[in-house]
Amino acid sequence: xxxxxDEMNIPGGDLRPAYQELARWLKETPPEALEYRxxxxxxxxxxxxxxxxxxxxxxxxxxxxxxxxxxxxxxxKEWALLEKGLKQRVxxxxxxxxxxxxxxxxxRAGIVPDDLxxxxxxxxxxxxxxxxxxxxxxxxxxxxxxxxxxxxxxxLEDNARxxxxxxxxxxxxxxxxRLFPDLFARHRVAPVxxxxxxLLSALRSVAPQGASGEPTVALLTPGVYNSAYYEHSxxxxxxxxxxxxxxDLIIKNNExxxxxxxxxxxxDVIYRRVDDDxxxxxxxxxxxxxxxxxxxxxxxxxNITLANAVGTGIADDKAIYSYMPDIVKFYLGEExxxxxxxxxxxxxxxxxxxxxxxxxxxxxxxxxxxxxYGMLIxxxxxxxxxxxxxxxxxxxPEGFIxxxxxxxxxxxxxxxxxxxxxHVDLRPFVLTGSKTTxxxxxxxxxxxxxxxxxxxxxxxxxxxxxxxxxxE
Amino acid sequence: xxxxxxxxxxxxxxxxxxxxxxxxxxxxxxxxxxLPAAYIxxxxxxxxxxxxxxxxxSFYQQYQEANEHNVVEYLSFSANNPxxxxxxxxxxxxxxxxxxxxxxxxxxxxxxxxxxxxQEVWSKGTSTRExxxxxxxxxxxxxxxxxxxxxxxxxxxxxxxxxxxGLHLERADNTxxxxxxKYHVLLxxxxxxxxxxxxxQWTSILRSVSALTAYHWVxxxxxxxxxxxxxxILNDTLPRSLASCYGNLVRNLDQIGVAYGRQGPAQxxxxxxxxxxxxxxxxxxxxHGVHEFIQEFIxxxxxxxxxxxxxxxI
Numbered sequence: 001x002x003x004x005x006d007e008m009n010i011p012g013g014d015l016r017p018a019y020q021e022l023a024r025w026l027k028e029t030p031p032e033a034l035e036y037r038x039x040x041x042x043x044x045x046x047x048x049x050x051x052x053x054x055x056x057x058x059x060x061x062x063x064x065x066x067x068x069x070x071x072x073x074x075x076x077k078e079w080a081l082l083e084k085g086l087k088q089r090v091x092x093x094x095x096x097x098x099x100x101x102x103x104x105x106x107x108r109a110g111i112v113p114d115d116l117x118x119x120x121x122x123x124x125x126x127x128x129x130x131x132x133x134x135x136x137x138x139x140x141x142x143x144x145x146x147x148x149x150x151x152x153x154x155x156l157e158d159n160a161r162x163x164x165x166x167x168x169x170x171x172x173x174x175x176x177x178r179l180f181p182d183l184f185a186r187h188r189v190a191p192v193x194x195x196x197x198x199l200l201s202a203l204r205s206v207a208p209q210g211a212s213g214e215p216t217v218a219l220l221t222p223g224v225y226n227s228a229y230y231e232h233s234x235x236x237x238x239x240x241x242x243x244x245x246x247x248d249l250i251i252k253n254n255e256x257x258x259x260x261x262x263x264x265x266x267x268d269v270i271y272r273r274v275d276d277d278x279x280x281x282x283x284x285x286x287x288x289x290x291x292x293x294x295x296x297x298x299x300x301x302x303n304i305t306l307a308n309a310v311g312t313g314i315a316d317d318k319a320i321y322s323y324m325p326d327i328v329k330f331y332l333g334e335e336x337x338x339x340x341x342x343x344x345x346x347x348x349x350x351x352x353x354x355x356x357x358x359x360x361x362x363x364x365x366x367x368x369x370x371x372x373y374g375m376l377i378x379x380x381x382x383x384x385x386x387x388x389x390x391x392x393x394x395x396x397p398e399g400f401i402x403x404x405x406x407x408x409x410x411x412x413x414x415x416x417x418x419x420x421x422x423h424v425d426l427r428p429f430v431l432t433g434s435k436t437t438x439x440x441x442x443x444x445x446x447x448x449x450x451x452x453x454x455x456x457x458x459x460x461x462x463x464x465x466x467x468x469x470x471x472e
Numbered sequence: 473x474x475x476x477x478x479x480x481x482x483x484x485x486x487x488x489x490x491x492x493x494x495x496x497x498x499x500x501x502x503x504x505x506x507l508p509a510a511y512i513x514x515x516x517x518x519x520x521x522x523x524x525x526x527x528x529x530s531f532y533q534q535y536q537e538a539n540e541h542n543v544v545e546y547l548s549f550s551a552n553n554p555x556x557x558x559x560x561x562x563x564x565x566x567x568x569x570x571x572x573x574x575x576x577x578x579x580x581x582x583x584x585x586x587x588x589x590x591q592e593v594w595s596k597g598t599s600t601r602e603x604x605x606x607x608x609x610x611x612x613x614x615x616x617x618x619x620x621x622x623x624x625x626x627x628x629x630x631x632x633x634x635x636x637x638g639l640h641l642e643r644a645d646n647t648x649x650x651x652x653x654k655y656h657v658l659l660x661x662x663x664x665x666x667x668x669x670x671x672x673q674w675t676s677i678l679r680s681v682s683a684l685t686a687y688h689w690v691x692x693x694x695x696x697x698x699x700x701x702x703x704x705i706l707n708d709t710l711p712r713s714l715a716s717c718y719g720n721l722v723r724n725l726d727q728i729g730v731a732y733g734r735q736g737p738a739q740x741x742x743x744x745x746x747x748x749x750x751x752x753x754x755x756x757x758x759x760h761g762v763h764e765f766i767q768e769f770i771x772x773x774x775x776x777x778x779x780x781x782x783x784x785x786i
Contacts, residue, residue, distance in 0.1 A: 046588065244474065248475070260474055
């Protein structure tokens with residue numbers, strides 16, 4: 001594996017320009033002061049209750065995501081390129097979804113194989129031919145980006161269902177500003193606090209035709225035991241909208257209402273953080289108590305906007321991922337600005353043969369997995385694990401893709417033995433309304449806290465950092 | 473606002489109020505039981521603490537005897553007692569979490585910090601009276617902080633009124649319960665009225681509702697059962713009296729009625745109870761029987777809870 005790109009230091013000892021001020025400041029700041037601030041940050045997170053729940057972990061149902069106080073910094077120029085690439089990609093994602101559920105030009109053109117769509121469990125036939133308000137499917141996208149060298153940003157994953165983490169982007173900034181005001185004074189960091197405003201206006205802009213001038217928006221959460229519950233309540237609060245659970249909603253005459261102390265009140269837009277499967281027991285899983293019976297008929301009748309739309313999972317499926325560069329070209333006639341990780345599709349015999357021969361070099365992922373579960377990291381795996389995976393792959397090749405182990409870039413991070421480089425990725429959040437696509441400058445930087453580890457998922461012990469885009 | 477949100481706010485306030493009342497009850501009981509036997513008489517103060525908390529029946533399903541250790545454990549830390557201080561704080565925190573959007577950050581901070589701090593106490597319990605006293609003080613201070621931050625930081629809208637309603641309904645219930653358990657020491661026809669035994673019983677009643685000093689300011693007299701009953705039932709200058717709680721309940725319900733442009737059975741029922749309190753005097757109440765009066769009040773009060781639930785919360 002190649003040596004990872006260091007975001008702060010150029011080999012040979014020079015600093016990359018965006019980090020010069022930080023480096024000066026670090027030199028002036030004694031390590032104890034950093035440690036003291038780290039503890040203070042942890043206390044703040046705990047008191048504010050910025051936690052996430054870990055399923056199946058009865059010991060502590062609420063955990064803190066470790067927070068690293070050293071910011072990850074990008075220059076305005078780097079960000080401008082990234083922003084352009086992200087907007088391009090999300091535009092293509094939306095056009096792809098519209099096409100898949102309507103004309104299917106891309107299938108006829110033979111770009112994406114039919115069976116990848118129609119045999120895919122996240123494809124929703126219920127959405128065939130259904131008009132969604134303003135043709136927007138993915139209102140909120142979280143695109144996972146990694147960096148491998150000075151020039152290249154690579155998309156690792158498109159999250160087009162219910163991406164989470166934006167509350168950490170906002171809270172990390174709040175806490176950093178509280179703990180390091182002098183460090184901010186020495187930089188010009190582009191603010192991220194407009195995000196809730198941008199989100200609310202994007203959601204309002206996609207209200208259905210029949211909605212009143214001031215559409216009512218609500219955020220639908222599975223409830224207080226969900227792993228991202230903190231984020232749901234945080235966003236509802238910042239947006240000034242009701243945080244509803246399925247039991248708070250009722251459908252009458254194909255319209256959606258919430259039960260309030262003054263009787264029923266119509267809802268026009270639902271920012272839903274409940275997965276497709278659970279959203280309407282009459283259409284999807286009948287055992288779901290999180291959803292609203294009849295919601296899909298109200299949706300079909302055009303009386304409610306769901307953000308994100310139902311059926312968007314087909315666009316962020318790992319099997320579809322490898323076609324994204326072609327998807328961008330097909331709909332926009334442009335070269336993709338952001339690259340993909342080279343990907344072997346195990347469903348294709350030639351690719352499978354290569355993957356089986358090179359398992360110890362590759363990362364193998366389940367097509368439908370998430371959260372870093374069910375994957376093989378070849379270089380770090382034992383012989384036995386690799387052999388077990390080989391059997392799985394042979395049994396069900398279409399369930400997997402493989403990618404080379406990327407040398408994710410590293411950022412200086414506080415560790416028990418002082419500052420040390422740790423691998424990071426970045427999840428910016430792209431908002432699409434009826435007319436505009438916006439991104440606040442920044443995102444959630446996730447950091448693998450174990451030395452050498454490439455796994456940044458919070459459910460696997462990863463941490464987060466504040467992400468600074470310099471305003472130049 | 474969402475019915476569920478209103479319900480959570482209402483119960484959140486009730487739980488916090490109940491936790492404080494339990495802490496006061498234990499505190500007052502400890503003081504009486506610390507007295508030499510000659511001053512206490514034969515009554516088991518721990519039994520009456522269980523009675524005023526309304527958990528005597530469930531207690532005796534798990535314990536043989538009501539003594540300091542068992543009762544403190546049951547009222548404070550027991551996970552099996554739905555009304556223990558522990559469960560009140562747990563429930564308050566869970567409710568807070570599900571209505572965070574309706575709470576101010578100060579209120580959330582109070583509950584969440586208390587919950588974090590008390591985790592340790594739950595696991596270890598308290599081994600000395602000093603530790604217990606510290607714990608009881610902490611619970612009372614949490615309630616004060618919560619109440620104070622609600623008062624100082626919440627918008628004056630339905631969220632505030634629903635939470636105040638929970639508080640006053642619970643408070644009225646608590647005051648009525650302590651009167652009900654202790655009514656026999658308030659009976660004026662008792663022969664040995666004014667002996668040391670009664671004196672400490674009366675003091676403990678007043679302490680439980682934080683009204684010992686208030687009594688002296690209001691009446692400028694030695695402790696007299698008649699006046700104690702008057703203070704706790706009819707004197708609306710005392711925040712924990714039944715009259716004061718009902719003054720507030722009627723006001724809160726009216727504010728909601730005005731904001732929503734609609735009155736209902738909850739407003740009417742609350743007004744009925746308040747009017748009865750306004751037009752009563754202690755003479756009539758003693759004639760009628762303190763016990764009967766209080767019993768009726770407790771039933772009326774819990775009936776109001778049901779009506780509010782039906783009208784607004786489901």
